[in-house]
Amino acid sequence: MEEVPTTVLCSERCHLGEGATYDATTDTAWWFDIVERRLFEARLGTGRTTIHSLDVMGSALGRIDAHRQLLVAADGLYVRDTADGRMALYRRLEADNAATRSNDARVHPSGTFWIGTMGRHAERGLGAIYALHRGELSRLYDHITIPNAICFSPDGTVGYFADTGENVLFRVELDAATGLPCGEPSALVTRRGGGGIDGAVVDADGLIWNARWGGGCIDVYSPQGEHLRTLRVPARQSSCPAFIGQDLSRLLVTSAWQGMGEDAKRADPDHGRTFVLDVAARGRLEPDVKLATA
Structure with missing residues (x-):
């Protein structure tokens, strides 16, 4: 396992840290503690981190414009004002199903949002993946246990997603203009032991940077599924990466203490913290979400 320079960005422990993303226009990193209904805002230039309490169980967000975000929550999608934190419901999402919640999400280069x-207890096959395209939600895939690793090739022609319950990373051909599938998914990477395929992001060269839950690391794969690198993360349950910094060369990684007993926590002293790995990557900017036009 490869060691790279690593620092703690936020020492506050997340029950279930997820949904990491970065807004380069404000040099701000965002991530969630899903279970505790918290949204973290880290101003990298000042080193200040603000924790926002949420009324909903949020898991991911995308930037709409300089003043608004689209926040993904257990019962729907909310437009959030970044100035005062006020939220307005935009679209319902499985709001009639109390057994489910939102999880991983990423914005396609076209502005389509995959969610x-x-x-809520990782029941087998209860999950799904949706696309928000031009303001309309459509279900792309169902019978998924834990959807993760949603990310896209730089040109938008390939999408990736995982079912952590099956420990398989899939690839699918996409229409670059819409971010919607134009083929059937196929297995790209299958893990057998050593942790689960969790959140992922793609760099400017098309490499897939994937957090391995239970493995305490980031795995780097080629677009063909070849394993290239494994980078150590100082918490066993590493969960979601995002490229950060003005040159997008560093990697923020969230973690979690969900499901850990006291002995496991003592053996994993940095459990739940949020880290920055100096990986010298060629990262990519996160696209803005495009909502329905008037």
Whole structure:
């Protein structure tokens, strides 16, 4: 396992840290503690981190414009004002199903937002993946246990997603203009032991940077599924990466203490913290979400 320079960005422990993303226009990193209904805002230039309490169980967000975000939550999608934190419901999402919640999500280069849902107790096959395209939600895939690793090739012609319950990373051909599938998914990477395929992001060269839950690391794969690198993360349950910094060369990684007993926590002293790995990557900017036009 490869060691790279690593620092703690936020020492506050997340029960279930997820949904990491970065807004380069404000040099701000965002991530969630899903279970505790918290949204973290880290101003990298000042080193200040603000923790926002949420009324909903949020899991991911995308930037709409300089003043608004689209926040993914257990019962729907909310437009959030970044100045005062006020939220307005935009679209319902499985709001009639109390057994599910939102999980992983990423914005396609076209502005289409892919969003995963799952059972609140990771019930087998209860989840799905949706696309928000031009203001309309459509279900792309169902019978998924834990949707993760949603990310896209730089040109938008390939999408990736995982079912952590099956420990398989899939690839699918996409229409670059819409971010919607134009083929059937096929297995790209299958893990057998050593942790689960969790959140992922793609760099400017098309390499897939994937957090391995239970493995305490980031795995780097080629677009053909070849394993290239494994980078150590100082918490066993590493969960979601995002490229950060003005040159997008560093990697923020969230973690979690969900499901850990006291002995496991003592053996993993940095459990739940949020880290920055100096990986010298060629990262990519996160696209803005495009909502329905008037």
